[in-house]
Amino acid sequence: MSSKDVILDRIRAALGAGAETPEIPRDYRRGPAQVDLDLLVERLVDYKAVVHRLTAEKPDTGEPVAGGGVEGSGPQAGVGGARPLDDLDHLAEGRANAQVGVEAAAVRAAIAGILGAGTVVVPPGLPLEWLPDGVHGLVDDGLSAERIAAADGVVTAAAVAVVETGTIVLDASPDQGRRIISLLPDLHICVLRADQVVASVPEAVARLDPTRPLTWISGPSATSDIELNRVEGVHGPRNLHVILAGQ
Amino acid sequence: MSTFLGMPVHAPRGVGHLRGDESFPDAARTALGDSQLRRNLQHATTTIRGKSGRVIAELPDWQELRSAGSALKSYTMAHLPELLEQLEEKVTAAGGVVHWAADANEADRIVTDLVRAAGEQRVIKVKSMATQEIGLNEALEAAGITPVETDLAELIVQLGNDKPSHILVPAIHRNRSEIREIFLRAMPGVDPKLTDDPPVLAGAARRYLRETFLSTKVAVSGANFAIADTGTLAVVESEGNGRMCLTLPETLITVMGIEKLVPTWQDLEVFLQLLPRASTGERMNPYTSMWTGVTPGDGPQNFHLVLLDNGRTAVLADEVGRQALHCIRCSACLNVCPVYERTGGHAYGSVYPGPIGAILSPQLTGVADNASLPYASSLCGACFDACPVKIDIPSILVHLRNQAPHPRTEAAVMAAAAYTMDHPRLYRSAQRAAKLSRIAGRRGRGLPPPLNGWSASRDLPAPPKETFRDWWRNR
Amino acid sequence: MRIALFVTCLADTMFPAAAKATVLLLERLGHEVVFPEEQTCCGQMHINTGYQKDALPLVKRHVKTFEPYDVVVAPSGSCVGSVRHQHAMVAGADAGLAARASAVAARTYELSELLVDVLGVEDVGAYYPHRVTYHPTCHSLRVLRVGDKPVRLLRNVRGLDLVELPAAEQCCGFGGTFSVKNADTSTAMLADKMRHVLDTGADVCTAGDASCLMHIGGGLSRLRTGVRTVHLAEILASTEA
Ligand code: SF4
DSSP states (O other), rough: OOOHHHHHHHHHHTTOOOOOOHHHHHHHSSOOOOOHHHHHHHHHTTTOOOEEESSSTTTTOOBBBBOOOOTTOOOOOOOOOOOOOOOGGGGGGGSSSSTOOOOOOHHHHHHHHHSSEEEEOOOTTSOGSSSTTOOOOOOOOSSOHHHHHHEEEEEEOOSEEETTEEEEEEOOTTTTTTTTGGSSSSOOOOOEEEEEEEESHHHHHHOOTTSSSSEOOOOOOOOOOOTTTTOOOOSSOOOOEEEEEEO | OOHTTSSSSOOOTTTSSSSOOSHHHHHHHHTTTTTHHHHHHHHHHHHHHHHHHHHTOOOTTTTHHHHHHHHHHHHHTTTTTHHHHHHHHHHHTTOOOEESSSSHHHHHHHHHHHHTTTTTTEEEOOOOOHHHHHTHHHHHHHTTEEEEOOOOOHHHHHHOOOOOSSOTTTTTOHHHHHHHHHHHSTTTTTTTTOOOOOOHHHHHHHHHHOOOHOOOOOOOOSSSSTTTTTEEEEESSSSHHHHHHHHHSEEEEEEEGGGGSSOOOOOOHHHHHHHHHHHOSSSSOOOEEEEEBBBTSOOEEEEEEEEEEEHHHHHHTTTTGGGGGGGOOHHHHHOOHHHHHOSSGGOSSSSSSSHHHHHHHHHOOGGGGTTTTGOOOOOOOOOHHHHHHHOOOOHHHHHHHHSOOOOOHHHHHHHHHHHHTHHHHHHEEEEEHHHHIIIIIIIIIIIOOOHHHHTTTTTOOOOOOSHHHHHHHHH | EEEOOEEEEEEEEOOOHHEEEEEEEHTTTOOEEOOTTOOOOOHHHHHHHHHHHHHHHHHHHHHHHHHOOOOOEEHHHHHHHHHTTTTTHHHHHHHHHHHHHHHHHHHHHHHHHIIIISSSSSOOOOOOOEEEEEEEOHIIIIISSTTTTHHHHTTTTTTEEEEOOTTSSOOOOOOHHHHHHHHHHHHHHHHHHHHHHHHHHHHHHHHEHHHHHHHHHHHHTTOOOEEEEEHHHHHHOOOOO
């Protein structure tokens, strides 16, 4: 008798005549609810991500919203020259290609403000025009772990973000790449479009495809292991910058 | 023979960490005298209670989520055979290999064989209760394989030659200056100028483990959730060591209790809201990784899932006690428990401490092997209120006490008391006798053993002149 | 209203003042109190110590004794808790008994519940000129969920200076036989409870359970703190005269 059969037999014996099967009450909030981007920014910042909003109305406000860049972070200068975005309706149709609706010049300026110069790993599907002059994009075509770890940062797009929890989810699409690239560098710059943002966890779960590898990120790497206080910065990227495009 | 094999059995003795060397009261006595431990625990549990309370208050539907979580777990238990087979089918279809382990010995053997087959001498581990439960590190070491714990708290415990004392924060009993000393003493290559500033301590762990992450080819993990209808596994963590273990190695071995299942992908929407707020008191923990089998070109290309029984089916066989299998290991019940806050986790003797440990360990091992644990509670009920999946821990404690072996004298006293109380006339004379003996002998200040533990630190009230009953009659 | 008193074995034997106060208070409010003399103990100590078999005759006795009454009151949160949450379970396979136990349980109230929910009074006309702090015992708080009913009653007592107890919802460490089997841990919990009580500067610590008060009072007395424990019923029964 295999252990599988042993265990399944034991379970059946344990349940005997059968355990009761309750109705699952789903009267918790499942959405869809209004997306409040200001709250998303607040929640991201609360968990020490640095947020750069590319707003359409106020093209000159590229000031990063306060956050706690930990050690190793580049200068956090303002972002200049953000301009009105392209037609957003067009984006609402779900999985649009990352570059659609994101003003490359604005992203470039934001990244320049974060990093200045250096080498960043980029997934194969990321628009290279997002990178400013002076920032070299190392396209991941199966790079070794050592080369990824040695880069100054990584730039990815995102799949979904959750307002209520300040969470960004990557699903390994071509503009987000393999899981390893957003893990080893100490700086992760994530470009997020407003139409990817949902209000709550249930709405995010509904949008995601579980057969893809998913990484839910809420702030930079942290630990609560020392006296149960949250301290940023252990093994993952210690600096998380979110560039939020659209409104 | 098959009937015998197919009956639920308890976790075997001689392997793993479910049984302590001392009874709870004895172990607790030692812990209570450790003033540093008391201060560390009080500080940590007070902090986490405050944080958790604040983020739970942000959700208007917390109670609805708890009810959904509780119902989902009951549903899962009722359909466990089908759901496990569905999980196996999905994981296999996605390129993973599923193994079934009837107990700790079998699970240890499966994992050891897999590491050997990969030709490796070292594995990196992400914190997992299941692998602690089965004593996997000891089994690997016996086979010449070095397990490296990568979770900061586990690393503190491993480097300090210590034992974990909390589900979520195994080094909760250590404060920052103790951690600094452990690192200075036991962490190879550590900066001798290390301070006790938490970010500095975290940075030391980052440097220490980086090379190990990059060069180790096999990782062992646990799982927080396994989704039956998709074959997806989820690990919830903070530091990124989990992501390292789940992403960098060539081979990933995940050991998971059979109760960790969730029926559908959608159900995760409930647990991903309950777990972080109840456990670390965060809206969401920094990292959650989810994977389904093997993804070509991304992450480990060999994935093994070990499904562990080790006494869980025996828990399932108890209609009242089976609720303990609903546990999502958030540790909220530990953090609110007045007993845990004072004794810490080591006193419970098992890897599962606190209120959940007091109901889970005795059921996994059989109550006789952990007979003092169901009594390690004042039944104050704080755990039940805190539990995100509404496990009625106090009721299960009472239920298990009813199964526990009782000391012979106590049983005799209890039977006599019950008999007396079922006979009002005897009861009345006993009331008078109790009163007289105290007036005559002990001036209301002491009690005979075994009750003297009580009167050691408390005065008995002065005996009343008359019982209520007498007053009523004479009114 | 005709109200049956479930005195509880502890109040009957050790704390008759709390039971007498319950009677006098309800009579002062114009109700008739009866005391069914066949009652002894609800069996809670047996149940919580793991002796359900021994508790069964006590549950039967309790049900039979109180079945004839429409309203039952006890000056104890934990005994009412046992009646409400444990009796039917102890009856177990005896479905008839379980149903009868549930019916009795549904008509059984802790004192503050009876006053506020059933009788609709929050001002019982009491007078008690002392500085008082209130400990919400675990079973009143988390099993019965009496909420702030006792505090509402206390706020209406003339002359009473109510001071809030820090970390009030933490267990005092009694827990029945817990305080014997785990005497050290119980004492550690008690030490913190006493510290909080002393921090309030109150002369009196009150609660709705004689058992917890025996525990807290025993500790306060041993340390000669001068702070007394007084059952809620006694405070509510006090008048100026
Ligand atoms: S029993 Fe409940 S509160 Fe305790 S660890 Fe498990 S899920 Fe969390």
